[in-house]
Amino acid sequence: MGWLWAIIVGLVLGVIARAILPGKQDIPLWLTVVFGILGSILGNAVATWIGVNNTKGIDWTRHVLQLIGAIVVVGVGDMLWQSVKGRRRGTRA
Incomplete structure (x- = not known):
């Protein structure tokens, strides 16, 4: 049951972090979790x-502190996701 709570908390914190961060984050929902x-x-x-x-x-x-951690991880993770996603398309960021 602990893993289910981790997923639920991850979803909630990830969505709140995305709402707080300025701009649009182009990461999929599973990565937000x-x-x-x-x-x-x-x-x-x-x-x-x-x-x-x-x-x-x-x-x-x-x-x-958990929310601050989620904001930091979502912000950094979005930048990493964009750089990886950009390279796969053949364009450089």
Whole structure:
């Protein structure tokens, strides 16, 4: 059941990250989910590193860090996707 939650959280975080980032991201939905999952993992790692991964009640700080991680991963991942996609078409970016 943990993998299902990871996919759901990845989808939600990835879509929110795409909405926050300016411009249009030309990445497919499956890649948005993967980037959202990776951003969530990154946010959890930072939360653990600064010591706010487990608090009483709702872990707002951890959730904000997960969203920031998703924004970073979606932004960087979109640039990488565009460069790979551009090379496959035979054009250089």
